């Protein structure tokens with residue numbers, strides 16, 4: 001062993017028990033009581049929890065949008081992630097029109113190999129689903145990618161995928177051991193409301209929410225679930241924010257269909273009230289944050305297992321870029337931050353008794369690993385697993401302030417939020433990369449995680 005973390009309480013998705021963890025060459029090699037080794041560095045974790053590092057299954061680092069790009073690139077995003085106890089991300093590669101998908105994936109891969117501070121893997125956002133792109137699915141799956149995402153929104157010329165193409169992609173993905181994901185909102189209703197609002201001079205961010213209310217997302221989720229159940233294909237609904245969409249997913253899951261839902265910390269903490277007040281533009285994301293009824297339903301969905309994954313959809317923009325759309329919400333680049341806040345927030349809710357620590361590990365770490373083909377290497381603490389570990393101090397109080405965050409964004413929607421308990425150390429494959437509010441990692445340390453095809 002080269003490292004022993006002693007006297008802590010290990011928490012996985014299934015178990016909570018007191019034990020020491022022995023690590024060698026980046027892997028967990030021993031779990032037991034009173035582990036000793038003369039040459040191993042020893043860390044005392046008395047009174048602390050030892051958790052698997054979080055896996056953020058939905059990030060958009062350096063994503064181009066509205067003639068700008070999201071504020072965190074690979075380096076700053078993975079640096080910030082580590083400071084919040086996240087040790088792996090699944091980042092969306094944006095397929096570039098006119099370029100082969102594999103070309104885009106390889107370029108992204110080269111960038112991450114040089115820049116990433118933590119392990120990473122990719123999903124693909126498809127901007128134009130052509131027959132040529134579908135032909136590349138197999139190569140992408142062989143490369144280690146098992147999720148492709150399409151959009152129901154935006155315009156026919158840009159991003160939007162029609163239902164026929166979506167179903168074709170779902171059937172092909174199933175055959176290859178991959179899962180289609182869909183951004184589910186109804187573009188026609190958004191456009192109808194937007195035209196009307198802007199003609200009436202109603203451009204304030206509140207109308208971003210008004211143009212994409214619960215029914216806009218619900219109809220699209222129901223449609224996606226309808227096609228997935230009609231053709232019996234797996235489906236992933238990322239960033240789910242509405243109650244009735246979740247009801248439909250629960251119904252389909254109860255009937256045995258392979259439908260997975262993900263929600264995000266901002267939908268669990270904030271409500272649509274945020275769009276009424278100063279700074280409302282900073283909360284503009286799609287789907288927008290919904291009302292309290294949806295928020296309660298999302299929490300219930302996590303507890304009963306119908307929401308399998310909590311991930312961030314991290315896609316922040318600088319204040320001036322958000323403010324450019326204060327008079328016309330359609331000009332606000334969509335997306336919010338969360339990469340450094342997800343695990344601390346969810347663990348804080350566990351620390352306050354809202355849900356168990358095991359459940360947080362399940363939705364933030366072990367489910368992303370199991371459901372997307374990288375368990376048991378990731379997502380748990382077990383002999384042979386990567387030593388991606390977080391030492392968590394349940395006694396520490398942490399109040400979020402922009403200057404205490406490590407991301408490249410000049411503000412945070414989490415400003416002033418107090419967390420009960422906080423990660424104090426993060427290890428990536430046995431290497432300490434975050435230590436008591438100080439980042440100590442290394443650029444380029446992160447490795448590509450090849451995800452297995454899904455059975």
Ligand code: URP
Nearest residue numbers: 285286287313315334335
């Ligand atoms: O508002 C969001 N969700 N921004 C991230 C990019 C996307 O459309 O998923």
